[in-house]
Each structure stands twice: as C-alpha cells, then as structure tokens.
Amino acid sequence: MSCACDLKKQIDEMIGRIGSGPDKAIPLLQAVQSEFRYIPMEAIEYIASQTEMTETKLYGVATFYSQFRLEPVGEKIIKVCHGTACHVAGAEGVTDAMEKRLQISDGETTADGKYTLESVACLGCCSLAPVVAVDDEISAKVDRGGAVELIDGLEDGHE
Amino acid sequence: MSSSFKISVGMSTCNMAAGSRELFQTLEKEGFGDDLSIMGCLGMCHAEPQILITDTDQNEFLYLDVNPAKLDKIVHDHLRGGMPVDTWLFKASQGEGAELLGKQQRIVLGNCGKINPEKIDEYVARGGYQALRSVLIQHDPMAVCETVLASGLRGRGGAGFPTGLKWKFALAEERDKKYVICNADEGDPGAFMDRSTLESDPHAVLEGMAIQAFATSADEGYIYCRAEYPLAVARLKTAIQQAEEKGFLGENILGTGFSLELHIKEGAGAFVCGEETALMASIEGERGMPRLRPPFPAQSGLFGKPTTINNVETLASIPWIIRNGADAYHAIGTEQSKGTKVFALAGKIKRGGLVEVPMGISIREVVEEVGGGTGTHRKIKAVQMGGPSGGCIPESLLDTRIDYDEINRTGAIMGSGGMIVLDETTCMVDVARYFLDFTQLESCGKCTFCRIGTRRMLEVLTRICDGDGVPEDIQVLDALAVQIKDSSLCGLGQTAPNPVLTTLKYFREEYEEHILHKKCRAGKCTNLCDYEILEACTGCTICARKCPVDAISGERKERHVIDLDTCVRCGVCRDVCNFDAVKVV
Numbered sequence: 001m002s003c004a005c006d007l008k009k010q011i012d013e014m015i016g017r018i019g020s021g022p023d024k025a026i027p028l029l030q031a032v033q034s035e036f037r038y039i040p041m042e043a044i045e046y047i048a049s050q051t052e053m054t055e056t057k058l059y060g061v062a063t064f065y066s067q068f069r070l071e072p073v074g075e076k077i078i079k080v081c082h083g084t085a086c087h088v089a090g091a092e093g094v095t096d097a098m099e100k101r102l103q104i105s106d107g108e109t110t111a112d113g114k115y116t117l118e119s120v121a122c123l124g125c126c127s128l129a130p131v132v133a134v135d136d137e138i139s140a141k142v143d144r145g146g147a148v149e150l151i152d153g154l155e156d157g158h159e
Numbered sequence: 160m161s162s163s164f165k166i167s168v169g170m171s172t173c174n175m176a177a178g179s180r181e182l183f184q185t186l187e188k189e190g191f192g193d194d195l196s197i198m199g200c201l202g203m204c205h206a207e208p209q210i211l212i213t214d215t216d217q218n219e220f221l222y223l224d225v226n227p228a229k230l231d232k233i234v235h236d237h238l239r240g241g242m243p244v245d246t247w248l249f250k251a252s253q254g255e256g257a258e259l260l261g262k263q264q265r266i267v268l269g270n271c272g273k274i275n276p277e278k279i280d281e282y283v284a285r286g287g288y289q290a291l292r293s294v295l296i297q298h299d300p301m302a303v304c305e306t307v308l309a310s311g312l313r314g315r316g317g318a319g320f321p322t323g324l325k326w327k328f329a330l331a332e333e334r335d336k337k338y339v340i341c342n343a344d345e346g347d348p349g350a351f352m353d354r355s356t357l358e359s360d361p362h363a364v365l366e367g368m369a370i371q372a373f374a375t376s377a378d379e380g381y382i383y384c385r386a387e388y389p390l391a392v393a394r395l396k397t398a399i400q401q402a403e404e405k406g407f408l409g410e411n412i413l414g415t416g417f418s419l420e421l422h423i424k425e426g427a428g429a430f431v432c433g434e435e436t437a438l439m440a441s442i443e444g445e446r447g448m449p450r451l452r453p454p455f456p457a458q459s460g461l462f463g464k465p466t467t468i469n470n471v472e473t474l475a476s477i478p479w480i481i482r483n484g485a486d487a488y489h490a491i492g493t494e495q496s497k498g499t500k501v502f503a504l505a506g507k508i509k510r511g512g513l514v515e516v517p518m519g520i521s522i523r524e525v526v527e528e529v530g531g532g533t534g535t536h537r538k539i540k541a542v543q544m545g546g547p548s549g550g551c552i553p554e555s556l557l558d559t560r561i562d563y564d565e566i567n568r569t570g571a572i573m574g575s576g577g578m579i580v581l582d583e584t585t586c587m588v589d590v591a592r593y594f595l596d597f598t599q600l601e602s603c604g605k606c607t608f609c610r611i612g613t614r615r616m617l618e619v620l621t622r623i624c625d626g627d628g629v630p631e632d633i634q635v636l637d638a639l640a641v642q643i644k645d646s647s648l649c650g651l652g653q654t655a656p657n658p659v660l661t662t663l664k665y666f667r668e669e670y671e672e673h674i675l676h677k678k679c680r681a682g683k684c685t686n687l688c689d690y691e692i693l694e695a696c697t698g699c700t701i702c703a704r705k706c707p708v709d710a711i712s713g714e715r716k717e718r719h720v721i722d723l724d725t726c727v728r729c730g731v732c733r734d735v736c737n738f739d740a741v742k743v744v
Contacts, residue, residue, distance in 0.1 A: 023462075025444035026427050030386075064446040064603075065427030067386050083348035084543065084579045085505035087593050093729050097707065121430065121597065122348035123387055124355075125173050126503060126577075127204035127511030136389055138176035144707045144731065 004042060010035055011046050020051040025061045029068055038069040066121075074109040074116035076154065078102075078134050080147075083122030085129040090143065094130050095119060097147040115154075164194055164238060169209040169272065171200035171358045172390050173351075179208035182230050189234055199359020201272030202513035203249075203259070211272070212237060221249040255531070259510055262529055264491065266499050267352075267475045268515045271359035276394050279401040282362040288407050290481035291369050295415040300330055303374035307477065309485035311497030316342055316433070316470030317548065317574040318650070319496075319563040325467060328457035329375035332465040337377035339419075340461065340468040341368050342438060343384040343391070346430040347546030348597065349577030352501040352513055353471035357384070357391035360475065361398035365421070367474030369408060370481060372419045375467045383424045383438050395423055430547075430601035434649045435460075435468045437603065448603045449649035470575070472501055492518030496562040496573075506543070506579035509534025516561065523557035526580055536739065537582040541665070545574025547594045547601075548654035550661030551587060570661040572654070584730065586683035587666040588673050592620035594658035602651065609652030612643040616659060626686040628674035636663065682743035685728040692719050692732070695740035702732035702741065 014031040018024050032043045039062055048055040062068045080098060082091045095106055098117055102110055109116040125131045128140035132150060139150055168174075168183045186195055198211060206223035210233070213219050220243050222233060229247060236242045250256045265271075274281035282288070294303050308323025329337060341364060345353040357364060368380055384392050399421055403409040410418045424442050431437045432447040439461045441447040460466025476498060480488045488498050496518040502525060505511045509531030516525055522542055526532065533539055541551040550571035552559065559565050566573050581590065599613035616639050619632050640656030647653050663670060672678045679687035692702070698716040703709075710726040713719030721732070733741040 021444075023442065023444040026424075026441065030425065030427065060446055061444070065429050067426075067428035084546065084577070084593070085349055085511075087348075088506050088579065088581060088585050088590070090729070093707075093731075120387070121346065121428075121601075122351070123172075124345065124351035125176050125204075126349055126351055126505035126579075128173060128176055128207075129505060131176060138172060140176045144729065145705070 007036075007040070007042055008046055011043060011050070015047070015050055020053075022053060022057075024051075025053055025058060026065070029058065029062055033068060038072050041070070072109070075114050076134055077116045077118060078132060078151075079118045079120045079123070080106075081121075081123045081125070081129070081131045081133070082119045083124075083126060083129070085126035086122075086131060089129040091130045093144045094132065094142055094147045097144040098151065101148045101151045115151075163215050165196055165213040166191055166194050166238070167196045167198040167211040167213070167275070169200065169207060169211075170197040171355060172388075173200055173204045173355070174207045174209065175390075177207035178226070181227065182208055182210065182225055185227065185230055186234070191238065196275050197277065198274065199271045199276045200355045200513065202268055202355070202515075203510070204512035205510045209272075212243075222247050223249050255510075258531065259514075259529060262520060262524055263515055264499050264517045265515050266479045266488075267356060267363075267472055267501050268359075268513060269479070270363060271355060271513075274360065276359050276361055277397050279362060279398070279405055282360070283405075286482060287362055287478070288366055288405075290478040291366050291373075291407060292413060294370055294373055294481060295413055295417055298415070300374045300376055301327075303370060303481070304330055306485045307374070307480060310480045310488040311485075311492070312473065312476055312480060312488065313496065313563065314470060315472035315476070315500070315575070317347075317545065317572060319573060322469060322473055325457065325469070326371065326374045328455070329377070329465050329467040332458060334465050336379075336464045337375060338461045338464055338466040339368055339372045339375060339377045339380040340435075340438065340442075340466060341380070341382040341474055342433065342435065342468055342470045343382055343388075344426050344433045344438060345385055345388075345471070345575065346433045346601075347548075347575050347577050349503060349505055349543070349546055349579045350575040351503045352576055354385075354388050354391050355513055356471055356475050356501075357388070358394050361391075361394045362402065363475040363478055364395075364471055365398055365402055365408065367469075367477035368421065369412065369419055370477050371467060371469060371474060373417055375465075377465075377467065378418050378420065380419060380421045381424050381442055381461070382421065383426060383432070383442060386425045386427055392423060392425060399423070429603070430597075431603045431649070431651050434651060437649070438468070439466065446603070448605050449651075451648060472576070493560060493562045495564050500561060500573070500576055502576045502578045504530045504578050504580070507533045507535070507537065507539070507582040507585070508580040518561050521558045521560055522552065522578075525561070526557065526578065530580070533580065533582050535582070537584065539580055540583050540585060541581045541587065543571075543579040543581060543590065543658075544577065545572035545657070546577050547598050548572055548650060548657055549574045549577075550657045551581065551590060551665065552661070553665040556665075570657065570664055572657070584681055584683070584733070586624075586679050586681035587662045587669045588620065588623055588679075589681070589683045591659045591662045592617065592624055595620055595655070598651065598655040602655075606647045606652055608643045608646035609655060612639050612646075613652075613655050615639055616643075616656070620659070623670065623673045624679075624684045624687075626673070626677050626684070628670075630674060632674060633663065633667075633670055680743065682728065682730050682733065688728055688743050689723055690721050690726060690728060690730070690732060691742050691744050692721055693740045693742055694718060695738050697738055697740070699737065701735050701737070705731050705735045707731060
C-alpha cells in the first residue's frame with residue numbers, strides 16, 4: 001500500500017461494488033484481503049466509518065474466520081494440508097521439513113518476506129495425500145524430501 | 160490440424176494436482192486445440208491424470224495415470240496413427256476396472272468425468288434440466304415434496320434427516336419470502352465428494368436447487384461454498400450464468416412464472432459453519448456461531464425467513480429421483496437407508512478416490528473390493544468414518560452394512576462419507592488426538608464444555624502420546640466425553656468426543672500400552688518407540704538414502720543399523736523397505 005488515500009479509494013470502490021449492509025462484512029473483508037493479501041487495521045477502521053458496521057463487529061468477524069489475516073504475509077503462501085488422510089500419510093513430517101528448510105516455524109513468514117508457512121485443514125485432495133498448496137497450485141504426494149525440493153524449485157523460479 | 164477425435168483431459172483439482180494441466184498444454188502445442196475439451200473427476204483419483212478419447216463412432220478410450228512420456232506415445236500411436244495403446248486403456252469390464260466399478264451404482268456421480276462441466280449443453284444432452292421442466296409443468300409443489308419423501312432420500316450431509324419432510328415443513332410456512340441454501344461447506348477432513356461434484360457436474364446441483372426452491376415456494380437461494388475450493392466456486396459461477404442464459408434460472412424460468420435468484424457465498428474458513436444455524440449466521444455477516452433450535456430454519460432461518468438447507472450430494476440426487484421416480488430410488492438400499500451414498504476413500508488404500516455404492520453393502524466390500532484393500536502387505540486396522548464427528552470402526556466390524564442406523568450402533572456415524580483406511584502403522588491414540596486437536600481449534604467457543612472440555616481432552620491425549628500419561632487419564636477422558644456430549648448446543652460439540660470414545664472402546668489396549676508400558680506399537684509416537692533393522696535386511700541401501708537425518712549406516716549388501724540418537728522416528732525407513740526388515744520396538 002502506498003498511502004492511506006489509495007486504501008480509502010479502493011475500499012470505496014469495494015463498497016460500491018459489494019454493498020454496505022451488515023451481511024456484507026465477510027465479502028468486504030474478503031475483498032480487502034484479496035487486494036492487500038491481509039487486512040490492515042486501517043481498512044477495518046475505514047469500512048466502519050463508511051458503513052453502519054462497527055469496528056468491533058468487523059474485528060470480531062475478522063478474528064473468527066481462519067481465512068482472515070491481520071498481519072502481512074509473504075509473497076507466496078505455502079499451505080501444508082493437515083487433513084486426516086494427509087495426517088496419516090505424514091503431514092507432520094512435511095511441515096517439519098518445511099520449517100527446517102525455511103528456518104521458520106509454522107505460521108511464520110521468512111525474514112526476506114518471500115514465504116509464509118501455514119497448516120491448513122483439508123484441501124479435499126485426500127487420495128493424493130500428503131498435499132501442499134503454494135498459493136492455489138496443489139502438489140501431490142509430498143514427502144519430507146519432496147517438501148525440500150518444492151522450496152528449492154520455488155527458489156530457482158525466483159532467481 | 161484437427162483430428163477425428165474428441166480429447167477430454169481431466170481438469171478437476173485432483174487431476175490438476177497430478178499434472179493434467181501440462182498434458183492439456185502439450186496437446187494444444189501438438190495442434191489438437193480444436194478437439195480438446197475438459198472433464199471433471201471420474202472418481203479414480205488413484206490413477207490421475209486421465210485422458211478420455213472419443214472417436215466419431217462414440218467409442219470411448221480412457222487412459223489412466225498419463226504422464227508426459229505416455230502422452231507422447233498416445234499422440235503418436237492413437238491420435239495420429241489411429242491405433243489405441245491397448246495396454247494402457249482402462250477396461251471397465253475386466254480386471255481392476257471390474258473390481259472398481261462392479262459394485263458401484265452411479266447416481267450422483269453419473270455425469271462426473273462424462274461431461275464438460277463448463278458447458279451446459281453437455282449436461283442438457285444427458286437429460287439435464289428435464290426434471291426441473293417436468294416439475295414446473297406439473298406445477299404442484301406438494302407433489303414434489305411427496306415424491307422426494309417417498310423416495311426415502313435422507314440428508315447426505317451427515318444427519319440423515321428425511322429430505323422430503325424438511326421440504327414439507329418449509330412449504331407449509333405461508334410467508335412472503337423464503338430461501339433455499341445449498342450447504343457446500345464441506346469441512347470434514349477426509350471428505351471431498353462435494354468438491355468433486357461441484358467441479359465435475361455443477362448443473363446437477365443447480366437443477367436440484369431449482370427443484371428444492373420450487374417445492375418449498377422459495378425465490379432466492381445461496382450456495383455456501385468453502386473458500387478452500389476455488390475451482391468449485393469458479394465452475395459454479397460459470398454454471399449459474401449459463402443456466403440463466405438458457406432460462407433454467409433467474410426470472411420466469413422456462414416461461415412458467417417461477418423465478419429463482421441464486422448467489423454464491425464463499426465461506427471464510429470455519430468448520431462450524433457446516434452447522435446450519437452457524438452457516439446462516441455467516442451468510443448474514445456474523446461470526447458463525449450456532450443458535451438453539453427450535454425455531455428450525457424451516458420456520459425462521461436466513462434473515463428470519465423460512466429456509467430450506469440441503470447438502471450438495473442430497474441436491475445432486477434430486478434430478479435423478481424426479482426423472483426416474485421415487486420407486487426407482489426407494490428400491491435401492493436397506494429398510495431405513497435408501498438410495499446410494501458417495502464415499503471418499505483415502506488413507507492406506509490402493510484405489511483411493513470417490514465411489515458411489517448402494518446402501519446396504521458392507522464397509523468391507525467398499526474398502527476391500529471396490530477400494531482394493533491397503534495395497535500393501537499390511538492389514539487394515541480400522542476405518543475412520545464421519546470425520547471429527549465420527550469414529551474408528553475396527554477391522555472385526557467391517558461387515559457392518561452401509562446404513563445410517565447400523566453405523567451409528569458402532570459408535571461412528573455415516574457423516575458426509577469420508578472413509579479413511581488405517582493400517583497397523585497408524586496409532587489409534589494419535590488419531591484420537593488428531594481429531595481433538597481439530598475440534599478444539601474449530602469450536603466456536605459458545606458452549607463452555609465444547610470450548611474448554613475439548614481442550615482438556617486434547618491435553619490428556621497429548622500427554623499420553625508424549626509418554627507422560629497416567630492410569631487415571633482414561634477415566635478423565637471418559638468423564639469429559641460424556642460431559643461435552645451432554646452440554647454442547649450443536650453437533651460439533653455433541654459429536655467431538657466420538658473419535659476418543661470409539662478408539663477407547665475398540666483399541667483400549669493401545670491406550671494402556673502408551674500409559675503403562677510407554678510403548679507405541681504403531682511407531683508413531685516418537686517418545687514411545689524405537690526402530691530396528693532386522694536380519695531380513697538385504698543391504699539394498701534404500702532406507703539409508705531416504706532417511707531425512709542420515710541416521711542409517713551400513714555397507715551395500717550388509718545389514719544396516721539405525722543410530723537411535725540421531726533417529727527422529729519418522730518411519731520413512733519402514734515405509735520404503737521392500738523386505739519388511741524394519742521393526743518398531
């Protein structure tokens with residue numbers, strides 16, 4: 001985000017497109033997150049000032065749903081599926097290998113801002129377990145070695 | 160260049176994860192762009208990606224497990240040379256194909272993998288929207304409710320409430336505004352039939368919803384879909400637009416005066432929103448917290464108006480029931496459970512994927528015959544059914560029939576249809592801990608016993624898995640389980656203890672081993688096991704090469720040794736050993 005006036009302009013556009021009723025809290029927050037990749041507090045404050053919704057309500061909604069993030073994230077989000085099938089196929093090992101390769105803990109972002117590592121509930125590709133999604137791109141049957149290769153591949157793509 | 164074939168590439172999330180997009184691009188580059196089409200998931204997720212070639216005489220050639228090298232040969236021999244590559248073709252009537260399909264009966268999955276889900280004409284060509292047309296022409300909502308009731312269809316989201324009865328309750332409400340909702344918030348880890356249906360045959364769900372709306376006199380509806388399913392949302396948007404253009408949705412449908420406006424609501428990641436009152440709160444823009452029933456949604460639902468909520472699979476069954484009649488559906492299944500059920504097979508299973516079987520066949524038939532068993536020398540230990548609300552059915556009870564009430568008697572539930580096969584490498588205490596970890600994270604926090612009780616249960620289970628369990632822990636788990644069940648408002652809390660209760664019932668000895676002997680026989684709980692390489696070792700070196708921490712040493716052709724100080728007990732050596740020479744001690 002370059003300046004606060006940009007944010008306001010973008011949110012005005014979202015409100016114009018989506019609406020401002022109380023049932024629009026989730027779609028508005030989703031629009032904010034898809035634009036900024038997280039939900040800045042200023043966005044919550046500005047939406048509250050422009051609609052009937054209170055900051056409390058918006059913050060309550062934003063913190064209830066696991067999709068919403070209140071902190072900035074890395075350029076790529078690596079989601080390790082921890083659904084049942086992935087769990088029994090070794091998802092813990094995948095997260096562990098990712099943590100070691102990226103030198104961060106689950107839920108954190110690398111210091112260079114490139115990657116955020118997340119554990120997620122089922123991605124619905126259970127027969128290909130364990131799976132990992134980088135943004136929306138899903139990789140199948142990822143083991144410890146595959147996890148490291150996946151990151152190596154992303155690093156090569158960066159350079 | 161155009162060939163005389165139609166080439167359909169599997170483009171479901173699972174197919175794409177297996178690499179179908181690259182195959183599609185290769186075929187484009189090879190000049191087959193004009194013949195290329197896409198299809199959804201055939202359910203055979205164990206053998207993706209898949210390509211279906213249809214010739215001008217409508218002969219179908221299905222290739223499974225296609226990779227770039229195989230595709231080269233298929234292009235050369237089949238598409239250019241006219242000679243199908245026989246050894247790679249899927250044959251439905253023999254061998255594995257017959258095992259897989261022999262006991263299946265496809266109603267919900269009938270079109271999946273058969274049509275291009277982004278082209279409404281292909282759905283219509285297979286009888287699509289005929290059911291809607293016929294109910295609109297007949298113009299008798301009560302008759303539709305009666306048909307669905309007579310079919311015996313019960314809610315496929317898990318609760319198993321008779322669908323026709325639900326519709327009659329909503330129809331009886333005389334109000335100016337009513338809603339219908341499709342619950343596509345498929346949150347059970349291990350269940351993916353709704354994702355696949357929405358991606359592969361979205362119009363069946365839309366047609367089901369239009370009939371649901373007509374039968375309950377509603378004129379507006381929502382599809383509440385998980386945000387984790389972006390492709391399903393995209394296909395639904397395309398499908399709604401096409402259905403509106405063709406006059407199957409929107410104003411004055413097929414000129415009959417009936418109108419239905421449909422919206423898609425994307426969930427924001429909350430398992431509890433699969434509960435109907437929480438789902439409605441979420442559509443209203445609130446935190447997704449369940450409320451007390453009554454009033455039931457049929458009386459006071461979304462925005463206070465009568466609302467009918469059905470799950471994806473339930474709705475996708477409706478067009479078939481209307482087209483074929485209640486009797487045809489009622490003829491399938493058991494006394495109390497009619498029709499077919501889709502199961503998502505995953506875990507330690509040879510042929511994982513989606514299968515649709517008539518009610519009344521045994522769990523063993525589904526897992527061992529249709530699914531092909533574990534596919535390894537290991538035996539099935541249990542089948543987890545019903546996700547976090549369900550339980551683990553031990554191998555000794557696999558002859559239980561697929562029937563709502565019979566499965567309930569085991570302590571598990573039918574649930575949405577996830578079936579995770581567990582073998583001897585799965586620790587049952589760890590499975591219980593896994594589900595409690597899930598439910599305590601997803602508890603909305605409204606009811607104290609669900610919010611804090613699940614947390615306490617998780618702490619006890621974690622302690623047991625870490626090797627710090629004490630004998631009293633089992634009584635504590637038993638007591639908490641009963642309290643949480645009795646004191647929770649919604650299904651999440653009422654069923655959260657099920658994974659613990661069923662594992663305690665059928666696998667108590669594993670709890671006792673963890674607590675009293677500090678042993679985990681499955682080799683999963685890292686503090687409670689050691690790995691050892693037996694004399695059967697041939698010195699093939701695969702374990703040493705695959706070990707993530709280089710804890711295995713040994714000369715080629717000689718027995719290898721694990722350095723237990725370095726070993727992280729991940730079990731990779733046991734998984735890769737071809738000689739069953741790695742043992743948990």
